[in-house]
Amino acid sequence: MILSNHMIEVINLSKNYGTFKALDDISFSIKKGEIIGLLGPNGAGKTTTMKILTCYLAASSGKILVDGLDISEHSIETRRKIGYLPENAPLYEDMTVWEYLDFSGAVLGLGGEAKRGKIDEVVASCSLGDKKHELITHLSKGYRQRVGLARVLLGDPEILVLDEPTVGLDPNQIVEIRELIKKIGRSKTVILSSHILSEVEATCDRVLIIKGGHIIATGTPEELRASKGGQSRIMIVLEDISGRDPVSALGGVPGVTGVEKIKSHETGVVICSVICEGGKDLRKPLIAFLRDHGFVLLELSRTQLSLEDIFVQFTK
Amino acid sequence: MGRIWAIAKKELSGYLNSPAGYIFLSVFLVFSSWIYWRTVFLVGEVSFRSFFNYIPWIFLFLIPAISMKLWSEEKKLGTMEVLLTWPIRDWEAILGKFFGSLGFLILALAGTLISPLALSYLGSPDWGMIFSGYMASLLLAASYLAIGMWASALSRNQIVAFIMGVLFIFMLLLAGSEMFLYFVPVFLTPILSYLSLGTHFDSIAKGVIDSRDVLYYFSVIFFFLYLNKYLLSLRKN
Numbered sequence: 001m002i003l004s005n006h007m008i009e010v011i012n013l014s015k016n017y018g019t020f021k022a023l024d025d026i027s028f029s030i031k032k033g034e035i036i037g038l039l040g041p042n043g044a045g046k047t048t049t050m051k052i053l054t055c056y057l058a059a060s061s062g063k064i065l066v067d068g069l070d071i072s073e074h075s076i077e078t079r080r081k082i083g084y085l086p087e088n089a090p091l092y093e094d095m096t097v098w099e100y101l102d103f104s105g106a107v108l109g110l111g112g113e114a115k116r117g118k119i120d121e122v123v124a125s126c127s128l129g130d131k132k133h134e135l136i137t138h139l140s141k142g143y144r145q146r147v148g149l150a151r152v153l154l155g156d157p158e159i160l161v162l163d164e165p166t167v168g169l170d171p172n173q174i175v176e177i178r179e180l181i182k183k184i185g186r187s188k189t190v191i192l193s194s195h196i197l198s199e200v201e202a203t204c205d206r207v208l209i210i211k212g213g214h215i216i217a218t219g220t221p222e223e224l225r226a227s228k229g230g231q232s233r234i235m236i237v238l239e240d241i242s243g244r245d246p247v248s249a250l251g252g253v254p255g256v257t258g259v260e261k262i263k264s265h266e267t268g269v270v271i272c273s274v275i276c277e278g279g280k281d282l283r284k285p286l287i288a289f290l291r292d293h294g295f296v297l298l299e300l301s302r303t304q305l306s307l308e309d310i311f312v313q314f315t316k
Numbered sequence: 317m318g319r320i321w322a323i324a325k326k327e328l329s330g331y332l333n334s335p336a337g338y339i340f341l342s343v344f345l346v347f348s349s350w351i352y353w354r355t356v357f358l359v360g361e362v363s364f365r366s367f368f369n370y371i372p373w374i375f376l377f378l379i380p381a382i383s384m385k386l387w388s389e390e391k392k393l394g395t396m397e398v399l400l401t402w403p404i405r406d407w408e409a410i411l412g413k414f415f416g417s418l419g420f421l422i423l424a425l426a427g428t429l430i431s432p433l434a435l436s437y438l439g440s441p442d443w444g445m446i447f448s449g450y451m452a453s454l455l456l457a458a459s460y461l462a463i464g465m466w467a468s469a470l471s472r473n474q475i476v477a478f479i480m481g482v483l484f485i486f487m488l489l490l491a492g493s494e495m496f497l498y499f500v501p502v503f504l505t506p507i508l509s510y511l512s513l514g515t516h517f518d519s520i521a522k523g524v525i526d527s528r529d530v531l532y533y534f535s536v537i538f539f540f541l542y543l544n545k546y547l548l549s550l551r552k553n
Contacts, residue, residue: 054401058552080403090394092326094334106322107402151398 006065007032007159007189008053013062015048015213022048024213025062032158035185037200038193039311040210046193047087049210050161053191054084066159083157087164089148093137097128097147100136101154108155122150126180142173149180160184162192166199178203197311209314217314224310233309234274234282235262237299238290246272246295253289255280269298319404323412324419331382331420344378345427352431362439364432368449368521372489372514375453375460380481382420383464384474386413387548391472406548410541414465421457425450445523452520455533459513460485462540469547488513488536 008030015023023045030036038046051057053064055075064071071078092100101122105115123129126146131139136147145165152160165181166174181190181203194200200207201221209217209224217224238246250259250272258275276282283302290297331337351374352367359366390396399409435441467481468474490496492512497505509515513536516529 051397056397056401056551076403076405079401082401084398084401086394086397088394090398092330092395093393094330103322103326104402106325107319107404109318109403111318155403 005031007034007067008191009065010049010053011063011065013049013052013064014060015045015052015057016060021213023052023059026210026213026215027062028208028215028218030189030191032189033187034206035181035190035192035204037204037207038191038210039195039197039200039207040193041195044210045213046210047163050084050086050163050191050193054082054161055079056084080155081157082159082161083152083155084161085148085152085163085165087167089145091136091144091147091151094135096133096135097123097139097150098132100147101150104151105154110154118154118156122153125153125183126150127176141168142170142176145169145173145177146180149177149184153184158188160188160190160192162190164194165192166194166196174199209311211314224314232276232281232302234276234286234300234302236272236274236286236290236297237264238270238272239296239298240268240270241294241296244295246270249293249295250274250286250289253282253285255282255285319408320412320415323409324416327386327413327416328419331417337420340378340382341424341427344374344424345430348374348428349431356435362435362441364435364441364446364449365521367428367431368453368517371453371521372456372517375457376482376485376489379421379457379460380464380467380478380485382417383461383481384468384478386417386465387469387544388472388474388477392474400548400551406545407541410465410544410548414461414541417461417465418458421461422454425453425457442523448523448525449521451525452517455520455530456513456517459533459536459540462537462544463488466540466544466547469544485513490514 006029010026010028013023013026014021026045026049038049040046048057052059053066053071055071055078058072066074066078066081069077092103095103098119101119102115105111105119110118123132126149128143128146128150131143131147136144139147149162149165152162160181162181166177169177178199181192184190185203192200192203204221206220207218207224208215236246236250247259247261250256255277256274257277260273260275262271262273264271274282274286281302283300287297287300331340348367348370351370352364355366387396390399400406432441432443432446463484464477464481467484468477470480471477489512492509492515497508500508510532516532519526520529
């Protein structure tokens with residue numbers, strides 16, 4: 001047996017639905033204690049990966065090792081280690097929060113004082129105290145998500161698998177759930193999927209970008225930026241002078257790889273977004289160019305490429 | 317065992333905490349008692365036999381109504397993903413649901429005991445017959461339930477599950493009826509009447525508790541629970 005600090009190892013995993021390849025030979029590994037984000041457009045294979053990992057679906061080929069054990073042979077042991085929150089946190093609508101957690105605890109093999117203690121603990125850590133005796137059907141989306149998380153935590157899993165944990169929540173709820181995941185993630189291995197980039201950036205140590213059943217990039221958000229040559233973006237605001245097209249003019253400046261006109265809400269103003277070649281600081285040449293060609297510069301600022309830009313470039 | 321019990325308890329309290337559960341209980345009790353008492357004074361006989369004559373037909377519609385939600389609701393809500401990714405075996409979930417619903421049906425059957433008790437004021441009914449009638453009803457209910465639950469795993473739509481359940485039970489019930497056997501080739505009649513849910517019911521309800529009839533019901537229950545497990549395992553592909 002090979003000793004490794006990898007909690008999860010996915011080896012040449014493929015999944016076909018009929019003739020459709022949902023996952024095509026993907027491999028990756030996750031270290032103990034990491035928070036991993038699976039990122040990708042809808043239908044990329046994020047949920048399929050999670051369903052195979054949690055033993056809900058079987059792989060068409062390839063395997064997954066959890067803690068060194070093949071999950072297809074050690075299904076029950078694997079599921080004991082994993083807490084899975086499917087998309088939209090499915091719950092039994094006609095139960096109260098407490099009844100639901102009580103039932104979940106019993107199915108997980110908890111009983112008596114131990115069960116009550118554990119329920120109180122997860123209710124407290126998910127801030128569900130005042131909703132304990134409310135029917136689940138009356139809860140808001142944010143609370144439902146918390147009930148789902150509380151249920152996941154009940155089994156004290158080493159690995160949390162969370163499918164789109166913040167989808168459909170309002171901005172305040174998103175921040176709350178993120179904080180909760182970060183808090184939990186201090187002591188556990190977490191895999192979460194999302195198609196919202198800022199979310200992955202805010203919570204995850206490492207990101208896997210999946211598209212069309214393939215992993216197309218992996219790394220920390222910083223590494224992903226660097227892999228695109230450390231490109232930077234310069235925003236330029238110019239006075240709109242009729243008959244002058246700044247986009248084509250700026251495209252001719254050496255070192256510029258792309259110029260895009262951005263819609264402005266101010267009248268008489270043109271905003272351009274200029275992408276610069278790796279590592280170059282083009283602010284001075286751009287200012288000189290604009291001055292020499294009679295443009296009236298109102299604003300100029302440089303930003304790092306956001307994860308959004310990187311994602312778009314990767315998944316194009 | 318504890319896990320099967322936990323799921324059974326959840327299903328049973330689901331029926332007892334919902335208006336649908338009480339609607340079922342009242343419809344079943346009122347309907348079955350009314351059909352029976354309607355004729356008691358006309359016949360003028362202290363017998364409970366005729367009560368059981370209608371049981372297969374009342375159950376035909378009421379039991380699929382109880383079982384239709386067992387899997388289709390889980391599928392629709394998405395809770396099936398949670399249930400089947402818990403560290404439990406698929407058959408533990410199946411048995412839990414089966415016993416939970418069976419518990420509710422036992423409660424419903426127990427409610428009808430009012431009729432034979434009332435009858436014992438009017439005369440002295442044959443309690444042996446009544447016992448075997450209840451035994452036949454229980455075995456029949458459990459078989460209908462296993463079929464209905466399997467039908468529920470066919471669809472995420474409860475109405476579809478209900479209709480499929482009624483249809484399959486109806487076919488198995490009718491297979492042994494004289495009206496149906498009249499039209500099939502002679503060599504098929506013993507097979508069909510053996511496979512029929514109705515013929516075995518009649519013989520137990522008559523007061524003859526034959527182990528072959530009991531075995532038949534256990535086979536039907538086992539067969540459909542197994543089909544149920546097979547249907548669940550198809551999700552993996």
